[in-house]
Amino acid sequence: MQKLRAATDTFIELAILYAVLLLVSAALLSHFEGIDFATGLYWAATTATSTGYGDISPKTGAGQLVAVILMHLSIFVVAPLIVVRLVDRLNENRDAFTHEEQLHILESLARIEARLDRLESGAR
Template sequence: MSRFVNGLIACANRTPLAIGVYLTSVLASALGVSRVEGWGFGDSVWWAFTTTTTVGYGDLSPATVPGRVIAVVTMFAGIIGIGVIVGRIAAVVIRTHDDFTHEEQEELAADVDEQLRLLRQIQRDLRTATGARGTATGSSRARG
């Protein structure tokens, strides 16, 4: 689990640009729609976040053509921005799982090699013991 958390932390360290671009697009959309629609900045930020996350409650919607153009750009920016962020997190999860599986396979391979070595040693010991007894047993049977 700590490997997963470390991977997420590494992902977070590598994705500030994606998050920064996402937040900048939200704020730029909010500023633009605030000016063309005449909304307050708080309502515009609310609208921009609900639009970029594709939630779209419908409580606010642009009525002007420039506002609708901003809305379309905001929708695409949100889909792309969130997709990039989620994609980076998914890459960490997949990489962490692959690394774990690879380590596990290496450990299992080492265990199998050790078991095979022990099995071969047992086979040699059995051949030696059987060969020695077979000679002794064979001699006593031949006498008897």
Template sequence: MTPPPSVPDHRAPWRRWLGDLIFGLSTPAARNYDKVLIVLIVASVVAVMLESVSGLPLLTRQGLRWAEWVFTVLFTLDYLGRLLAARRPLRYALSFYGLVDLLTILPSYLSLLFPGTQYLLVVRALRLLRVFRVFKLARYSDQAALIAEALQASREKIIVFFISVLSMVIVFGTLLYMVEGPQHGFTSIPTSIYWAVVTVTTVGYGDISPKTGLGKFIATLAMLSGYAIIAVPTGIVTVGFQEAREARRGRVCSQCGLSKHDTDAQFCKRCGENLPG
């Protein structure tokens, strides 16, 4: 199997060096760069969350605000560096990570015109996805693909299950609205459906509860139904996992005998032989 021709690199030497530093992981400097970047991202997200806490001293709040601008400047330099170092800057800018990198700096600048938008900076947590690259967790991507295949294979069952649960909470909510009424906190059918969702999912906030005997009987049925359906989605996804595993095991290379190929793979990843359809 002939490998695809490599794309010629016409970047200047300093751009190649910068690209190896920012995008690469082959050198200690590149790995350390990404690790420092992750530390800055975590610190920035924590600063944004702390800034939203009421009752902080004015000096602390001002310090967090200054720290946020320091983080914004550093992330802006990182974003500009990625644009300069990328082989195809436009392709990077329109990619998932490129858009996330842009969104992590925009709220700070927008807050100068629209106060309050700086709290959108928690989107920086998305940049922590780079941890999979930094700490070489890409080897788990095959298992992530297996989860995606299992969910894809179970999507119809999950949709039916969701519709069934939705119908159940609507029925229980409507019944409680009719039995209890506004005088016991069930002021509307949507409010009663909220109670039914909380009850069936076994969360049980307790902010609304039935007071009459019939209402308590219906609530008991709702709670028992919630426990009864807990195992249903687990079983659905388990069957999906089994089907996905069987599909992978069925794709065995006739040349070297390697199994566990991706479902859309056309060639063996060990020897390059055509896989059976």
């Protein structure tokens, strides 16, 4: 799962994954059902979004298998990946310090502590 997350880290990568899913499904359906690719692509797009108007439906067993796989991949793989990416973007902590800022703060604290130590040593 970690490899899938890394491979779909941006929306562009997710869009490519979704487009490949649609294109492969359309090509397979076109092959199994004997329809043109454009019609297969229309079917894949409506099926993947769970709209499924019913005007085109697979008749062969292989076409029906493609439909089941497409429906499940789009709902249980692609959609959750999109939602996770959106939630990650919304939950991004913009107030968090960067690594460089954290280093600067630590260096400043070390200088302050050193000065306090010198002042305390001189006061005794």
